[in-house]
Amino acid sequence: MYKRIFRSVCLTAFAVFIASLALIMGMLYQYFDGQLKEEIRTEANYLAHAVNISGEEYLTELSPGDKRITLIGADGTVLYDSESDPDTMDNHSQRDEVIAARKYGLGESVRYSDTLTEKTVYCAVRLDSGDxxxxxxxxxxxxxxxxxxxxxxxxxxxxxxxxxxxxxSRVSAGIVRPLNQMDLDSPSPVLEGYDELSPLFRRIEHQRATIEHQLEDAVKMREEFRMITENMSEGFLVIDRATNLLTYNTSALRLLGVKEGEVGRSVLELNRSEEFRGAIDEALAGGHAQRHMTIGGRTYSLIANPVHEGEEVIGAVIVLLDITEQEQREQLRREFTANVSHELKTPLTSISGFAELMKTGTVPQEDVVDFSARIYDEASRLIALVGDIIKLSELDEGGSFASAAEDVDLRALCEEIRDRLSPAAQARAVTFSVTGEEVRLHTSRKMLEEIIYNLCDNAVKYNRVGGKAEAVISRSEDQKVMLKIRDTGIGIPDEDQQRVFERFYRVDKSHSREIGGTGLGLSIVKHGAAALGIEIRLESREGVGTSVTLTFPPELIV
Incomplete structure (x- = not known):
């Protein structure tokens, strides 16, 4: 504090002195500069008056002085100069002061020397003769x-x-002396001459009382930190620059497959994989490291960041994230992309082939109608496939193709769907019936209709000729509404029942293509039911039939 006050006083005094000196010098210089110009102007006027009366001879009779006198003709020729031979001097018609004097009667200018160490002040007056x-x-x-x-x-x-x-020095010592003599254990609330420091003294006096509370808070925060890290699903590790383990949570040990008693001094004892060691080495070298590692059939993301103290790396923080489900979703996405490409390519290839044959004109006229029908069928299949893909994409993105919630008569909706599927059912001689009580639901009619339609459509498509399909509405013992759609069709093998809701998965691919399925119907059912909160249960026996039960949550029942 003493040094700061000392420097401030010295710099302030010096700055004030320099500023005052510069101001005084500037004012004096401006004053004398103005005096010189006024003196030259007065002398020029006097001389001009004398020359107008006595002629040029007046100048030759003047005794040499400290000022230079020049007589310039109207054409700029130098007629007389008190210091140089006029014959050796240049024409002065373009000098600033001469031009101004010729125009206004009086002209002034200032010119500096090449070294800028001196300047020449000129004052020119126009005579009666024009000179x-x-x-x-x-x-x-x-x-x-x-x-x-x-x-x-x-x-x-x-x-x-x-x-x-x-x-x-004297001022600083006088200011600091009372502060140095102050007793910090019991500071006076008011120090004479230092009223502004009273808040500081009160804070110092209060600080001692708050230190214990701060220590208690620090212990509490440490305990809270421990509780937070212990309840994290992510693994958390902190190490020093020698890889010694400073702190960790139980999730880290669980993810690494290490028991509490197996924890050693070095973090490298927890896992010796190349990914783990490489991430730690990179973090302790000052970089950000991220690796994927597999432990026990699950995939983890390992993130390591350095801890700095100034420019020095003193340790690292390591976080372990279980990304198994994320990786599985990514794998499903890649499979979906491949399946979409394949499913789109098949009808497009057929359409392109038929169209190419028709374009050549080699197709007999009686086959044109058949080719056109095949192109129409493949195009319809393509349109249906694209429509189902769009619906799934909307569901995946968190939105939906559904409309706003409204009251829906479940039985009436089932009967309407039955009537729409009647031509397809009659073509396969399938008997389709709707039974059960009337129930009203408050939900998205469009999405619910899509779910039920896909299930009923499958009950007809995958039924045997002359089979039966029915939609039965009932209530469970706990008053939940259930819709069961069952058929007497070909059924689903046990090993395929867990996968039928996957996109593009078909139990019998040849049969599915024959009846025009896209392989996305049950995927739309699954995602749509999840969006509406409907539970799905599938039961099937190969060669006997399939039953799908939709259980509606109580909040949807009106």
């Missing part, structure tokens, strides 16, 4: 004046610095 009388004088520039005063100014600056240092 120009010019008077000039040389004046030292500001820089030259300052140089001439350099030595006394330097002496004064040294003296001012010494006096400022002495005064600053």
């Amino acid at each position: 120009i009388l010019r008077v000039s004088d040389v004046q030292a520039s500001t820089f030259t004046v300052l140089l001439s005063f350099a030595q006394p100014i330097f002496v004064v600056i040294i003296a001012v610095l010494i006096l400022s240092a002495f005064a600053a």
